[in-house]
Amino acid sequence: MGNAREVALLALSACARQGAWSDGFLKRALRDSGMDSRDAALATRLCFGVLQNRILLDFYLSGLSRLPLRKLEERVLECLRLGAYQILFLDRVPDRAAVNESVNLARKYAKNPRSAGLVNGVLRGLVRQKESLPPPPDAAVQYSHPQWLADEFVRRLGREEAQALMAADNAQPPTMAQVNTGKASTAAAAERLRDEGVGVAPHPWLPDCLELSDTGSLERLESFRQGLFYIQDPAARLAVLAAGPEPGMKVLDACAAPGGKSFAAAIAMKNHGSILACDIHPHKQALIQAGAERLGLDCIQTQVLDGKCCKEEFLDKFDLVIADVPCSGLGIIRKKPDIRYKAPEPLENLPKVQAAILDNVARYVRPGSLDRHGCICPGGVLLYATCTLLERENEDVVRAFLDRHPNFTLEGFQVPGPFEGTDTGMLTCWPHRHNTDGFFFAKLRRLRAxxxxxxxxxxxxxxxxxxxxxxxxxxxxxxxxxxxxxxxxxxxxxxxxxxxxxxxxxxxxxxxxxxxxxxxxxxxxxxxxxxxxxxxxxxxxxxxxxxxxxxxxxxxxxERVYHPKLLDRPEFQQLIAALPENLAYEQSHGWYxxxxxxxxxxxxxxxxxxxxxxxxxxxxxxxxxPHGPVPPEQMARVAPKYGLEPPAGPGGDERA
Ligand SMILES: C[S@@+](CC[C@H](N)C(=O)[O-])C[C@H]1O[C@@H](n2cnc3c(N)ncnc32)[C@H](O)[C@@H]1O
Known part of the structure; x- marks a missing residue:
């Protein structure tokens, strides 16, 4: 057990000092330590628990320490947090063990020999006051979100819902497997997984998606090695489905590593067509290639490419361009609990980078055209996606893009799931509403001109x-x-x-x-x-x-003239009485x-x-x-006069 706490301490320390992502460092440390699965689970729980509750733990510790926390050695502070987390959150660890283990760690890792005494004193104080601690002053402290981020969420969602979001950010994320339907049906993949001892439940609204439990290491599963599934949040796959990849298409995934969106597109395309999966970092190519190979998706090719720099031969060439841009990642706090502590200032530059990538790769989308009979062949799709919930990286980037590029338009889409507003062409998925990552995407269609x-x-x-x-x-x-x-x-x-x-x-x-x-x-x-x-x-x-x-x-x-005052004219009344659809026709042609x-x-x-x-x-x-629905109040006024069906309510029968 001591080993587990030590790994957690070192992972937390690395995270604080080097900005190393918690999961990356932790995974490596666990692998190198060779500890058993029980200890590995405890180390992971401790590490995530401390990161998820850091601000709250510091709030309590600062009330008990005679030295300000910022004056403590960084490792001593982590020892205190580890101990406090166990005392306040883990019922199965006796308080005395939590204190002793932290004292031992401080003895081993602190430079100042008196630190162990301080850790002992503070944690014993916490144990004594455990039942009478003051309530946290606000939700930001309660759920350990930096104030600026909590303020953003409150501004967007209101106090109550922001609180639900922050609570969801500290919950355990589910493991979601997307079935590689080219290799196995969803039922067959589920059966294979169950045979391997994995808990499997179908996702409530996303087809071909399975929620897994008790997986252990995925790599040890034969079904994983054989490429029957890959791990991806439902929101990320939803974004790709909204873009409408179809067999035979030519797709560019501009920021592709580790390849999730390319895999989702390739499976939807039944591995027919071509997907060029690009990333700026050469070392990430191997990740995409390994995934594509395991899944047997040979329509995916990889290339190192900076999405900001124009590649002439790509101009106007792709049916679908995916721009899953680098972002602040503040939608995936459930998976990377430390991401919330990123300094906000450097994040302010991200919209510029996102806009630069979007501006450039938009040119790779095929424009609309006319065939030889004069019929419209719609232009290609540009999918913009982020895993953040900040409007300045999401809606604001898209709106500014549309202002600069009138030859693109937002296009509504249909996706499975409990989503509203998909007809606007932009969608945000929320952890507390949809049990997904916090994720944003916009579907943009390139017009003819x-x-x-x-x-x-x-x-x-x-x-x-x-x-x-x-x-x-x-x-x-x-x-x-x-x-x-x-x-x-x-x-x-x-x-x-x-x-x-x-x-x-x-x-x-x-x-x-x-x-x-x-x-x-x-x-x-x-x-x-x-x-x-x-x-x-x-x-x-x-x-x-x-x-x-x-x-x-x-x-x-x-072509036509429509004005509500016409509704009172006999000739107009006759027109509508003859055929109710006439009203919608007059309106849609007369309004524009x-x-x-x-x-x-x-x-x-x-x-x-x-x-x-x-x-x-x-x-x-x-x-x-164009051709928008008839306002129901107008219809309600006119319907009884002409013996028409009254409207079903707001957004009711659009034919009327
Ligand atoms: C959000 S991740 C993409 C995730 C990926 N689409 C998936 O679904 O697995 C963003 C990626 O963009 C890459 N990236 C950052 N700047 C880039 C640029 N200028 N051009 C291309 N790729 C870039 C990063 O290396 C990172 O892999």
Whole structure:
């Protein structure tokens, strides 16, 4: 037993002094010590227990030590923590043994010969006061999270839920095996594991995932050596499933070691296609290779690569790029309890590194295109993932990326499990809610293109005033198809005078960041009316289909007109009564502009329109996906009039 405490002390010491990860050092120390499994389990428990409760233990110890803890030798402090942890948390260790063992360790490892006496005095004091200790002042101390981190969690989740998260951070993480379904069915793998004496339970919501218990060392299991499974948290596999890898795809895993995401993708792809698993550290290649070999996944190749540096031959080449970037790791405190004590300042630089990797590897994703029949082939997917719960490394990085890269869009996904909000394209998994690692991922789809309008100047790659030859050359250079799949180009006296483009789900049309075909038409009109007068083709400017902004030289057109006031008009009522789906059609086509034009003044003059009021007061721009659901309150108002089914509640029947 003494041996176990000694290994724990040395591991804690190494962790404090060298910043060595607790599990890495501990595993090596346990292997080298050759101790039996019972002692190894105690050493592990002690090491993790002290790290999980360090702040709380120090809170109690500081009240008992006449010297401030920061003035103690580092190993003496660890002896105190080890003793205090056993006294306060381990029922099966008698207090007297806990004190004596720590005193012996201090005698052996402290430089100051009086340290053993101090350890003895402080720990005996703790034993005496054990039943009357003051309560911890707050949850940060109670669950030993640094104050800055506890504050972050409280800001995000509120006090109560942050407390649940911090409690979950100190719980024992389950061992989750993902079945290599190319080698064995989940049932067969479970049976093999049970035959080997391992406890096996199917994961409650992730298919082909087994929760293991009593595994001992995995390497000794024949089923492991034969590659029937690999160990991975459900959240990490979920991220890969959300990205939608399919057989035959070409995948780049940009930050791949030790290879978990590549393995998950390869299994989902049934080992058909290609996965290039890259990492910046040459020595980590072997880890990925060994895993792929054990699992028999020969579609995985490895390469040493810095995700921040552009590799020309990769540009536009991959169906799926996975950027599981280096991060603060604050979602995996359950597995690496010491990670919470990282100094926060160096972590502040991480978003820059993450953005640099994302910016670079985004270029490797295949853009959307049109086939020879003019049908859209969607662009590839960029999966951004971290194992942290800090917004500045997660949502903030993704949002800033989207601001810089309008040719990417968040794409909703469907995954198994109790998750809400997957339609936003971003998901956070939480230890206390989902019993997973704290994990974040975003699914980004590369679009065919994103074009800016430049009022009075041009649109996308075209400039007003270009000659016909120049415009044609631009089309050739960029491989642009003819209208209506791409730009309408109209000329006056051989010069480009009017440039138009249809709304298209695979193209973004932007004016100073505002999406002209995906933002509510009223909001687009309001925004542009701030910069120009407005004329339109209806006396009621809320009901026009063509809007012209003379000072900007921009024209917007929608195929249908929809406004709630139309619901009271008899002809509209007839339309809906004839077919309830008509309402959804009118709304989805009437809420968004279908064509955007940039034109010269002389062109505009040919189409005089009614001068319109600019009734819109602006307000926040409402971005909504095209074909969004009908607001239930609107439907509730109109449904009884026309004998339609009333809505099922918020987000109810979207067809209505
Ligand atoms: C979160 S880990 C990846 C885990 C891995 N995807 C998995 O599922 O097993 C991040 C990895 O990124 C690597 N890395 C760090 N900076 C990098 C860079 N600039 N380019 C490529 N890889 C990098 C690290 O070596 C580390 O292995």
């Amino acid at each position: 994103a074009y800016e309008i430049r009022p009075r100047e041009g649109f996308g790659p075209f400039r007003l005033g270009m000659t016909e030859e120049e415009a044609e050359e631009t089309c050739r250079r960029l491989g642009l198809p003819q209208a209506p799949q791409s730009f309408y180009l109209e000329y006056r006296d051989g010069r480009l005078s009017r440039i138009g483009l249809n709304a298209d789900e695979d193209i973004r049309i932007l004016y100073r960041g505002l999406e002209l075909t995906r933002t509510h038409a009223e909001d687009v009109v309001a925004a542009l009316s701030r910069e120009s007068g407005l004329v339109c083709d209806c006396v009621d400017s809320e009901l026009a289909d063509t809007y012209d902004f003379p000072e900007l030289g921009v024209e917007l057109w929608r 502009f279908a064509q955007i034009w940039v034109q010269t003044d002389d062109f505009r003059a040919e189409f005089p329109l009614e001068p319109g009021r600019a009734p819109y007061d602006g307000g926040p721009w409402r971005s909504a996906p």
